[in-house]
Amino acid sequence: METSDHPALADRSFTRKTPGMEFEFRPLAEDDLATMHRWLNDPAVVRWWEGDDVSWEGVVRDYAPDREPDSQEHYIAALDGEDVGWISCGPVADWPDESIEWSELGADEEVGGIDYLIGDPDRRGQGVGSAMIRAFVRDIAFGEHHEWTQVGADPAEDNSGSWGALASVGFRQLGTYGDDDGEWRVMVFDRSQLSSD
Numbered sequence: 001m002e003t004s005d006h007p008a009l010a011d012r013s014f015t016r017k018t019p020g021m022e023f024e025f026r027p028l029a030e031d032d033l034a035t036m037h038r039w040l041n042d043p044a045v046v047r048w049w050e051g052d053d054v055s056w057e058g059v060v061r062d063y064a065p066d067r068e069p070d071s072q073e074h075y076i077a078a079l080d081g082e083d084v085g086w087i088s089c090g091p092v093a094d095w096p097d098e099s100i101e102w103s104e105l106g107a108d109e110e111v112g113g114i115d116y117l118i119g120d121p122d123r124r125g126q127g128v129g130s131a132m133i134r135a136f137v138r139d140i141a142f143g144e145h146h147e148w149t150q151v152g153a154d155p156a157e158d159n160s161g162s163w164g165a166l167a168s169v170g171f172r173q174l175g176t177y178g179d180d181d182g183e184w185r186v187m188v189f190d191r192s193q194l195s196s197d
């Protein structure tokens with residue numbers, strides 16, 4: 001199956017450049033799975049994946065373009081031609097547990113959720129992650145999903161690198177919620193912030 005065959009990515013323009021920045025987002029393809037497997041097996045990344053199966057089989061099952069169809073879209077972010085990270089989005093309404101919690105904290109009904117990582121440990125903590133999120137929110141999340149009025153994420157309360165990156169993009173905290181896996185900080189960015197961004 002070609003990347004573009006995945007239902008969640010059908011009929012999209014696949015490569016988007018952010019004017020003035022060098023980020024390029026392309027749908028995660030079969031050829032990217034080995035990189036994704038390596039990135040996810042970094043202990044500094046997998047500690048935030050809450051017990052997800054990051055074996056080769058698990059990565060293929062969850063990220064391959066021909067996986068069981070779902071509404072999540074996975075992209076590889078390239079900066080100056082180098083693959084630096086993964087970033088993903090999908091309607092929070094399709095995440096059963098989160099959508100109830102987010103809604104109780106006041107998130108919009110039409111909210112898209114994002115998740116992300118910077119692959120090379122040496123590139124973290126230098127502003128690359130927040131720049132990647134900023135470009136993705138504008139060009140892909142809002143740019144490709146006209147129904148979304150808001151984009152959000154719910155990093156772990158103790159993942160200060162993640163919510164720090166969101167805060168520097170302009171996301172605001174709606175609140176926190178807890179479940180069996182920990183405490184989560186819900187942060188959102190409104191479409192109306194784009195013009196003043």
Ligand SMILES: CC(C)(COP(=O)(O)OP(=O)(O)OC[C@H]1O[C@@H](n2cnc3c(N)ncnc32)[C@H](O)[C@@H]1OP(=O)(O)O)[C@@H](O)C(=O)NCCC(=O)NCCS
Pocket residue numbers: 044045048115116117118119123124125126127128129130131154155156159160161162163164165166168
């Ligand atoms: C989360 C991640 C993508 C952030 O990218 P990054 O490039 O490291 O983050 P940045 O350098 O852009 O940091 C952005 C902001 O967060 C702040 N920040 C970074 N680390 C921080 C920390 N430990 N505590 C508080 N703030 C922090 C920075 O000061 C910066 O704020 P500023 O722009 O106001 O100076 C990256 O660290 C990563 O891949 N982590 C492992 C995977 C992960 O946690 N994914 C998210 C799961 S929810």
